[in-house]
Amino acid sequence: MNCDSHFHVFGAPERYPYATDLRYKPPHAPLKDYLAHAASLGIDRYVFVQPSAYGRDNACMLDAMREVGPERCRGIVDIDENAGDAALERLHAAGVRGVRINVNPIKPPEPGFSKSMLPRITRMDARCAELGWMLDFLTPGWLTRELMPTMAQLRSPYSVAHLGMFLAKDGVPGDFIAFVKTNPNCWVKLTGVYRMSRMPGFGDAAPIARALIAAAPDRMIWGSDYPHLSFADKVHTDELFSLLETWAPDERTRRMILSDNPARCFGF
Numbered sequence: 001m002n003c004d005s006h007f008h009v010f011g012a013p014e015r016y017p018y019a020t021d022l023r024y025k026p027p028h029a030p031l032k033d034y035l036a037h038a039a040s041l042g043i044d045r046y047v048f049v050q051p052s053a054y055g056r057d058n059a060c061m062l063d064a065m066r067e068v069g070p071e072r073c074r075g076i077v078d079i080d081e082n083a084g085d086a087a088l089e090r091l092h093a094a095g096v097r098g099v100r101i102n103v104n105p106i107k108p109p110e111p112g113f114s115k116s117m118l119p120r121i122t123r124m125d126a127r128c129a130e131l132g133w134m135l136d137f138l139t140p141g142w143l144t145r146e147l148m149p150t151m152a153q154l155r156s157p158y159s160v161a162h163l164g165m166f167l168a169k170d171g172v173p174g175d176f177i178a179f180v181k182t183n184p185n186c187w188v189k190l191t192g193v194y195r196m197s198r199m200p201g202f203g204d205a206a207p208i209a210r211a212l213i214a215a216a217p218d219r220m221i222w223g224s225d226y227p228h229l230s231f232a233d234k235v236h237t238d239e240l241f242s243l244l245e246t247w248a249p250d251e252r253t254r255r256m257i258l259s260d261n262p263a264r265c266f267g268f
Contacts, residue, residue, distance in 0.1 A: 003045035003262035005160060006223025009034055010051065011060045011100050014224040019055030023104055026241045029227040031064040032050045037226070046073040047223070047266055049136070052102055056080060062094055070095040074114040074266040076136045078102060081123040097266050098134040098159070099124050102119050105140050105195060106164050114146040121150060127155035134187075135159075141166035142198070148179050150254070152184070159265070161220070162192035163212060168204035181215040185218060187265050190257065193243065194235050202243065205259050209247040211259070217248075220257045221265055 010016070010029040018026055038046065046068060048061045058077045065075050076090060076098040101121060103224050107113075121135070128135055136156040136190060144164040151158060160180075166173040180186050190209055197205040222244060228235045248254045262268065 001045050001263075001266070002041075002258040002268070003047065003221070004038055004043045004224050004226070004264075005047045005221040005262050005266070006049050006189050007034065007046070007226040008049055008051040008229075009060060009064045009263065010227070011063070016054065016060040018053050021055075023052055023230045025114045026051070027227050027229070034226055035068075037237055038224075041238060045262065045268055046071065047262065048073060048075045048225075050076060050078040050100055051229075052078075052104075054078075058091075059145055060150045062091075065095050065235075074098075074268070076100055081127070087205060088127065092131055092133075096133070098136045099128060101135055101137045101139070102107070103107070103139045103143060105138060105162065105192075107140050107143070109142045110141075111146075114143060114150065117147070118150065125154050125156050132267075137161065139165060141170075145173070145176065148176070151186065152183055153178070155186060157187065157265070159189055160186040161189045161223075162195055162225075163188065163205070165192075166208060167196045168202075168208065169198060172207050172260060177211045177215050180212060180219070184219070184240045186216075187219045187221055187261075188216070189221055189223050190244070190247070193240065194228070194231050206243075206247060209243075213248050213253065217253050217256055218261060219265075221262045222257050231247075 008226055009031050010026050049063055050061050052056050056078045065073050066236055075096040078100045079097050138161040164176050193202045193205045224237045226237055244254050
């Protein structure tokens, strides 16, 4: 069963109010629209990811997960690191299996910024280890690199979204490729390629994707990043889905990325 391991849903704003610190104009992207498009691509398992527009109010995502049912979906939430045990148990029962560590992917370099993140990361790592959850990092490439020593020490498994957010113009990040290869708790999401590419067809980012797949094919997972937010007028999910055929020409490898790997990563 093929899995979309990273996407978002957005409901009517009068029912699901947005947070005050918005990075983008949230679209109306209801579950039914997403499911129809996913079905056209042969996707029948789903990992919902809490969008930054809702802050730590996970209601829209959790309602959508209840509609789909726990057999076919999982969720990655954004929660306070001091949330009570009862709240975490309810989230687990709903199908939640991870927590976002989410920093604006266009944040300019600020050397040492990762130190300010350590209290939250350390606390959430301990709690995720107890629950059998994972941490899900979305950070700009410079911060991904700064966080690698911290990631290497985590007790919990963790995913790195959007190929680590390393800009294609800077070439293949050899240190990150080596890190992924040698850290078995690290999963990489082949998502959001349009965020670091400058070429039509995203050809300039293909070497990064291929290097990651070659380094750890058993820990790559694919996601649509639907509804593509501020890139929605330039990007189509089916185009992103078809990129896998060029990044991973071998059918067995694609099956791992789309089906076998997410089943192990998220416990389907």
